[in-house]
Amino acid sequence: MDFEFTEEQNKFRQEVREFLEDEIKQGTFQSACDAWIQGYSPEFTRKVSQKGWIGLTWPVEYGGQGRGHIDRLILTEEMLRYGAPAACHWFADRQIGGAVLRYGTEEQKQWILPKIIAGEAYVGLGLSEPEAGSDLASLRTRATESGDEYIIDGQKMWTSCGMFMNFIYVVARTDPDAPQHRGISEFVFETDRPGVTITPTIDITGSTAWAEVFFDGVRIPSTCLIGEKNRGFYQVVNQLDYERAGMERLMGNYPLFDAILKFTKETKRNGKPIAEDPLIRQKLAQLQIEFEVGRLLTYKVVMVMEEGHAPNVEAAKAKAYSTAFERRLASVTMDILGQYGQLWAESKYAPITGMGPHSYLASTGYSLQAGTSEVLRNVIAARGLGLPNN
């Protein structure tokens, strides 16, 4: 056992921190909660690309850096700590590039990977549908083969990166007569094709980071099919492990944590800093304890990946646990702020730049995205503990 990063890894972390602090100084971004999924900044993504930090773990022959998963862990941990606006490249970097590397043809790799690495391909995730949430296999979007094309018809919901994307990853039904799981395929294509309509979904915080995407006879070349036709469901299950595996499930609202700690040290109530109140100290210490446990559960996921395995049960454990922590962080923060907690950023007297209401409301969704906590517990029980199906 070893709970230490190597000297090189520590140096890399320092390099990432310096870059991010410099970008904040230059005014490229302001630290914000959920910026990994809601922060749209082509400029920032371009700069991250110039550092060689998109596709960090991908093979050098496709323009990647061939680095380890622990390096990527460090990179994402710092991006999240600083609340950096990484949504343009996050999804392609996290899972779509990996899916193409694993299942794509040589031509597909040459086509899309350099665009992702250059910070030019913003890939949205077209998985959920109005009638297919946790039960993804019941999806209805159709991809009908026609000569050397597929024609896509249907609707996606909760498409991450939906309002920024220029490419979309779509899972669609290619064999309506086959059993549900065996008639699904994966595609990646450009969103400027005729027949694609994108409508923002306004979420509980007022954000429009997610979208509904409608496909009305959208023609795409057969070369957009990733992997084997009708094997898409099995491919996507593997991809979901990576989707739910990262530090963003623990640190999505980390800027809130930093802010509330600073606030309690600097703000006085009844003549004493809030941080001296024994009850507040207990609450904040408990958050810190829970955060550290989440950090270790998530590091474990990365180490499984580093050993060359898909992090199935480990990712389920880390995400189910960590999103509940994020919710508590938001809730405890609001309780400490009291009446002031409800003030939006633009309001007079709003503390901690109004992060409270945003994060409190946004945190209702953390345990739903990328596998609900219930689905994850099913995974832990069935695959981790070998409990029987009913």
Added chain:
Amino acid sequence: MDFNYTEEQDMLRTMARDFLTDKCPKTLVKELEEDEKGYSPELWKEMVELGWTGLIIPEAYAGSEMTFLDLAVLIEEIGRAAMPGPYFSTVVLGGIPIMGYGTEEQKQEYLPKIAGGEAIFTFAITEESGGYDADSINATAKENGDSYTVSGTKMFVPDANVANYILYAARTGNDITVFIVDAKSDGITINPLKTMAGDKLSEVIFENVSVPKENILGETGKGYEIVRKTVEYAAVAKCCTIIGAMQQSLDLTVDYAKERVQYDHPIGSFQSIQHYCANMAIDVDGTRFSTYEAAWKLNEGFPATREVAIAKAWASEAFERVSTLAHQIHGAIGCTIDHDLHYYTRTGKAAALSFGSPDYYREVVASEMGL
């Protein structure tokens, strides 16, 4: 960064599990709980032969010089077997402070005795308050020629009833000094307490006990550092006991959920039961990783106050959650002595209560956070 046990640690675990399954069945555990001594000299002898008492003692003092992480694995397994006895007291409360702070003469005198299983040790720290901060220590030691006269009442001293030596923390003036005391000295009264888990904890009363100056551990007046550091090791060791109890509670529960049939299905196929089990598995992992992070820091000689506090606060409360769900899933049979679960409900909780409560450690974490 690597959370895996080494091959040697896996081997140690397998060996310990096989040995304890064979030599420490629940019939023996039950017997020892009711036994006045609280341990089996025959089993102790076999543990000595396996090298367990000398596991982390340097080779120069007749030990096998393995690491604290190796010891952590062994204590997990002892927790899993719910094995009673003075192993923790002797090795962690006796061996570790003597290794860390003893003079060469003291090491030569005491460490081979620990490694050879010839002496049982314990450490008398807390008093009426049950706490482990310096304020909890009010026993006194007055200089008297070549010796000190020590008086005071200590509480919850593990295995004092069978100890050959008692490490004893007392005030020398304003500061604290630790003494190595022969348990047969005049003026010592040991009153065993009746405990929930059958742990042999005692009230230890010193009335004008004369202790030679050469029996001071470390330096006069510098004893709190010894107490503080030993409590860090002890708290992590208790986390390992908790891991053992939690893991076994989970394993028993999963086995039971697979076998117990209601409404024509194993109850483990019901989603509510599956989710309870998943929650338990997450808590076991969280406890294991945070405990081993603290153990690793201690083993490397790094400051570990923050990590120890996180581990012990977490483990104590995670145990409570796991134990509650284990009982819920077992149903009424888990509340009887006919099923093994009760051993872990009692030993895990006893470990959670010792060497610092979650509230105490949360305050430590708050200080470490600069609040």
